[in-house]
Amino acid sequence: MPEMMRALCKTGPEPGLHLVEKPIPTIKPDEVLVRVMATSICGTDLHIFNWDAWARSKVVQPLTIGHEFCGEVVEVGAKVMTIETGDFVAAESHVFCGDCYQCKIGNRHICENEEIIGIHRDGAFADFIAMPQRCIWKTSRDIPPEIATLQEPLGNSVHATLIADLSRKDVAVFGCGPTGLFAVAIAKICGASSVVAIDVQPYRLELARKMGADQVANPLETDVPHFIRELTGGHGTDVVLEMSGNPNAVEDGFKCLARGGDFRFFGVPKERLSIDVARDVIFKGARIRGIIGRKIFKTWFEATRLLQGGLDLRPLVTHKFPLEDFGKAFDLIQSGECGKIVMFPSAIDE
Secondary structure (H helix, E strand, O other): OOOEEEEEEEOOOOOOOEEEEEEOOOOOOOEEEEEEEEEEOOHHHHHHHHOOHHHHHHOOOOEEOOOEEEEEEEEEOOOOOOOOOOOEEEEOOEEOOOOOHHHHOOOHHHOOOOEEEOOOEOOOOEOEEEEEHHHEEEOOOOOOHHHHOOHHHHHHHHHHHHOOOOOOOEEEEEOOOHHHHHHHHHHHHOOOOEEEEEOOOHHHHHHHHHOOOOEEEOOOOOOHHHHHHHHOOOOOEEEEEEOOOOHHHHHHHHHHEEEEEEEEEOOOOOOOOOOOHHHHHHOOOOEEEEOOOOOOOHHHHHHHHHHHOOOOOHHHEEEEEEHHHHHHHHHHHHHOOOOEEEEEOOOOOO
16 A cells, blocks of 8 residues: 555645645544545535635635545454445545434434535545545445446435425426436436426536436526426426526526425525515415435435436536546536536546
C-alpha cells in the first residue's frame, strides 16, 4: 500500500480545484478504506468549484470534495464486522451519528449531527476514501462502476418520486438535470400514466426522452401550464417534482398542479421564494413535501430493486474522464451539454 494518493481539493477560498498529493487516510476502528473505482460529479460539486455563496457558507478548506462513488474495500478497522476486504461498495454520503433524536426515530437522513462527505469531511474525488462501516452499502459486481457510483444521487430521486404513490397518475418533472432525469425514468418504471419533462436546455430534453418522458416542454418556447392543462384534459397534473430550484419553474409548477395534487420540492432555490399560498395551496387542497437526501437505508433497498428490475441509467452517463481531466469535466457541466459525468481515478472503465 502506498503512503500518498491523489485528491481533488478545494485548497483555498476561491473558485476552482487543485489535484494534489496527500496522505492516504488512516482509518478508525469502525471505518473502512475504499479504493475509489468511479466517482460522479454532482451539482453540489459545481457550487464548490465556483465558490458561490452557498459553498462559502458550508465548506472549510482544505478539503477533498466529491460525495458520489463506488470502489473496493482494501482495509477494514478492528471493530468492523460486516464488511470485508475485496467487497465492492458504494456509500451513503450523509454520515449520521446514530444517537440524536432524528436518528433514533428512523430519520437518519436528517440527522442533527450529520457530516456530509465532500462538504464537511474529506470526500471521494481521490484514489482512496475512509468511510464509517455504518454508511457502507454492499453492491453487486453485476453493476458496472459507472452505474454503481450513481446509486447515491439516484436515491435522491427515488426518495422524491416514491415518497407517495404515483402509479396511474400524471407527473410533471421540472428541471432535467440528473436528479430530474432519474425521476423521469423512475416515474415511468413505477407506473405513472404520463410523464412530462420541462427544461430550458434542448440537450437535456432529448435526454429526458431517452429516459422515458412521454412529452417534453421548453418554457422559453411553450406556455407550460397551458400545455399541461391541455394534456390532462384541463385538470392539471397530479404530481409535480420540482428538481430545479428555479423560481419560474416553481411558479409554473403550482399553476400546473391539479386540485388535491402533490408538489414535491427537491431543487434548492438560491434565494427566498414567494408563492400564493391561498391560491396554490389552500384552495387547491395541495400537499407540499420537502425532500432531502435518501431514507437511510430504505431508499437504498428501493433503488437496488429498481436497478435489478430493469431501470436503465446508461443513457444518462454521457461522459467519462480520468480524474486528472477534471477541468474538462467541470467545463462541460458549466455548459449544460451533458448528462452525468463520471471520473475514474485509475483507468477508465470502458
